Amino acid sequence: MTTIPIDEPRIEQHSNYLTNGYSVKSWLLTTDHKRIALLYLITITLFFFLGGAFAVLIRLDLMTPAGDLMRDETYNKMFTMHGIIMVFFFLIPAVPAVLGNFLIPLMIGARDLAFPRINLLSWYVFVIGGLFTLASVASGGVDTGWTFYTPYSSTYANTHVVLAALGVFITGFSSILTGLNFIVTVHTMRAPGMTWFRLPLFVWANYATSLIMILGTPVLAVTIVLVAIERIFGVGIFDPKLGGDPLLFQHLFWFYSHPAVYIMILPSMGVISELVTCFSRKRIFGYGFVAVSSLLIAVYGFLVWGHHMFVSGQSVYAGMIFSFLSFFVAIPSAIKVFNWTATLYKGSISYQTPMLYVFGFIGLFAIGGLTGLFLATLAVDVHVHDTYFIVAHFHYIMVGGVVMGYLGGIHFWWPKITGRMYPEGWAKLAALIIFVGFNLTFFPQFLLGYLGMPRRYHVYPEEFQILNVMSSAGASILGVGYLLPLVYLFWSLRWGPAAGPNPWAAAGLEWQTSSPPPTENFEKIPIVTQEAYAYSEGSGFPVSPEADYKEGGSPVVHS
Amino acid sequence: MTAHDEHSISTRTYFLVFTALLVLTGVTVVAAFFNFGHLNDIIALVIAGTKATLVILFFMHVWHASGLTRVFVLSGFAWLALLMAFTFADLFTRWQVEAAG
Numbered sequence: 001m002t003t004i005p006i007d008e009p010r011i012e013q014h015s016n017y018l019t020n021g022y023s024v025k026s027w028l029l030t031t032d033h034k035r036i037a038l039l040y041l042i043t044i045t046l047f048f049f050l051g052g053a054f055a056v057l058i059r060l061d062l063m064t065p066a067g068d069l070m071r072d073e074t075y076n077k078m079f080t081m082h083g084i085i086m087v088f089f090f091l092i093p094a095v096p097a098v099l100g101n102f103l104i105p106l107m108i109g110a111r112d113l114a115f116p117r118i119n120l121l122s123w124y125v126f127v128i129g130g131l132f133t134l135a136s137v138a139s140g141g142v143d144t145g146w147t148f149y150t151p152y153s154s155t156y157a158n159t160h161v162v163l164a165a166l167g168v169f170i171t172g173f174s175s176i177l178t179g180l181n182f183i184v185t186v187h188t189m190r191a192p193g194m195t196w197f198r199l200p201l202f203v204w205a206n207y208a209t210s211l212i213m214i215l216g217t218p219v220l221a222v223t224i225v226l227v228a229i230e231r232i233f234g235v236g237i238f239d240p241k242l243g244g245d246p247l248l249f250q251h252l253f254w255f256y257s258h259p260a261v262y263i264m265i266l267p268s269m270g271v272i273s274e275l276v277t278c279f280s281r282k283r284i285f286g287y288g289f290v291a292v293s294s295l296l297i298a299v300y301g302f303l304v305w306g307h308h309m310f311v312s313g314q315s316v317y318a319g320m321i322f323s324f325l326s327f328f329v330a331i332p333s334a335i336k337v338f339n340w341t342a343t344l345y346k347g348s349i350s351y352q353t354p355m356l357y358v359f360g361f362i363g364l365f366a367i368g369g370l371t372g373l374f375l376a377t378l379a380v381d382v383h384v385h386d387t388y389f390i391v392a393h394f395h396y397i398m399v400g401g402v403v404m405g406y407l408g409g410i411h412f413w414w415p416k417i418t419g420r421m422y423p424e425g426w427a428k429l430a431a432l433i434i435f436v437g438f439n440l441t442f443f444p445q446f447l448l449g450y451l452g453m454p455r456r457y458h459v460y461p462e463e464f465q466i467l468n469v470m471s472s473a474g475a476s477i478l479g480v481g482y483l484l485p486l487v488y489l490f491w492s493l494r495w496g497p498a499a500g501p502n503p504w505a506a507a508g509l510e511w512q513t514s515s516p517p518p519t520e521n522f523e524k525i526p527i528v529t530q531e532a533y534a535y536s537e538g539s540g541f542p543v544s545p546e547a548d549y550k551e552g553g554s555p556v557v558h559s
Numbered sequence: 560m561t562a563h564d565e566h567s568i569s570t571r572t573y574f575l576v577f578t579a580l581l582v583l584t585g586v587t588v589v590a591a592f593f594n595f596g597h598l599n600d601i602i603a604l605v606i607a608g609t610k611a612t613l614v615i616l617f618f619m620h621v622w623h624a625s626g627l628t629r630v631f632v633l634s635g636f637a638w639l640a641l642l643m644a645f646t647f648a649d650l651f652t653r654w655q656v657e658a659a660g
Contacts, residue, residue: 252642302641318649
C-alpha cells in the first residue's frame, strides 16, 4: 500500500468507479449507484437547459406589453412545457436522484443501495417518461399549464395532453422506485454503529422525501389515468356535463403536488445542513430537531393541499381548515432555518463556493417561505391568487431554494464525484451572478403580482412594462450564471487540480474513502463511533479504526 | 422477510384463500341481481375490501411480516383515508356556501 502525502493530492491510481469499465454497455447496464447518479446528472441537466430555453422565450415575449414574439396559443404552450419539464424532469429528481443516489450509500457506510437493479430501472423509466414528454413537445406541445386542470385538460384542450400526461405518469414510477430504494437502504444497510441519530441530516432529509414519494406519487398516477379515461372514453369523472366534479381533480392533483414541493425542497435542505456545518467547522445546532423537522414537513405537507384551491369554489370551511393547517408547516421549516443560523453563530466560517450557495439558500428560502404565509392567509390570497405574486413566491422556493441547494451540493461533492477540484474563483463569480440574476428576475414579479398582473398572460397593460423588462434582464443574467458552472465543471474534468479524498476536511463518512470512490465504496466497511458532524477540537474522524483508512491509501486531512 | 417467514404460509392456506376469493366473487355477482337501494355500494365495497384484505394478508405475506412492514402497509391506508377525509370535508360543506351567497 502506498501512503499519499497530504500536501500533494492526486487522482487515485487504483481502480475507482469511473475506471471500472469504459464501454457504453458498462454505463448503460451498470448497477453501481454512483454511475446511475451520473446518468441522472446528465439527463436532468439536459432537461434543465431545455426547460430553461422555454423560460428564455417566455421572458423575451414579456419584454413588450403586446406580446409581440408569439401567438397566444404558443405562449400557453411555452409556460406549460417550461413548468412540466422543470417540475417533473428537473426539480423533483435533481437532488435525490443525483446527489441522493451518489451519497446515501457512502454516507451510511454501505456498498450500494438495497436494490441496485431497481435503481437502474428507475433511470430507464425516467428516460422513457421523458421521451414521451419530449414527443409531446416535438409534436406541437401541450397548453394546459403544468397543473393539467380539468375540465380544460380532459375535454377542451386540442393539444397533446395525453402524451405529455403519460410522460409524467411513467416518470412517477421512477420516483416511487427511488423512494422505495432509499427507505429500504436506510433501514437495512447502515454500517455498524451508524445509529438513526448518527445519520447525516442529508440522509434524514432524503428518507423523509422518500416517504412522500411512495405515499403521494401513486395518487398523481391515478389522477392522470382518470384524466386520460375521461378524455379518451368520455367517462364522467371531472367534467360537470358528464356528472363529474372538476374540484375532485384539484383535490387529487394537489394531494400529490403540494407535497411534491417538499420532495423538491427537503433534499436541498439536507444539502444545506451538510454544507453549513462543514464551512462553519461546527456541529449542527439541534441535530434532533433538524432531523425530526424533515419528517414533520413530510407529514404536514400532506395536510395543506387545499390552500391551492381557496378561490376555486372549494367550501369556505375547508378553506379555513387548510389555511389554519398551512401555517403549521412554517414551524418545522423555521426550525431548520433558525438552527442553520445558530450553527453559524461563533462558527469558524469560510466563504467557499458551497457556503455562498448556503447563504443564498437561507435568504431566498426565507423570502419564499414567508410569502407563502401571505398566501396561506385566506383574505390576502383572494387578492394575489393567480397573479405574478404566486409565480415569484414559488420560484423563490423552487429556484432560490432547490436550485441553490442543488448547486451548492454539486460544488461541495464535485471533488468526491470526479476526483477534481473546480476553479474556485469562477465558481464564486457564478454563485454571485446567480444570486443577483435571480433576485432581479423574480423580485419584480412580487410587485407585478401585488399590482394585479395575472400569471399566464403575455399581453399586459403598459404600466407593467418596466418591471417586466427588469425581470427579463435579470433572467439573462441568471442564464449566464447557470451556463458558467456548465463550462467550468466540464473544464475541471480535464484540467481541474486533483482533489484528494477530503479537500474540505469534512467529517462525513463519504469523505473517508478515496476520490473518486472505488466501485465497492469502502475497502472495508467502516465502524461508526461518532456522529457525522464531529467538528470539535480533537474529535478526530467519526469512524474507527482510523488506521484502516490510512492503509487504504487515503490521506487524513485535518483542519 | 426471512426464508422462514416465506415458508410459514402453507399451500393449504393459499388454496383456502383462493377459494374464499372465488366465493366472494360469486357473492359479488349474485348481489348484483338484487337491489338493496342505498346499501348497493356499501355491500360491493365491503366484499371488495374483504378480498383485498385477504390478498394483502396472505398472498402478500403481511400476516407474518415484521411490525415495521405492517406500519408501512397501514400508512398507505392511513394516507388514503386522509385524502378521502379532507376531500369529503370540502364536498359535504359546499352547500352552506351557496346558502350564504
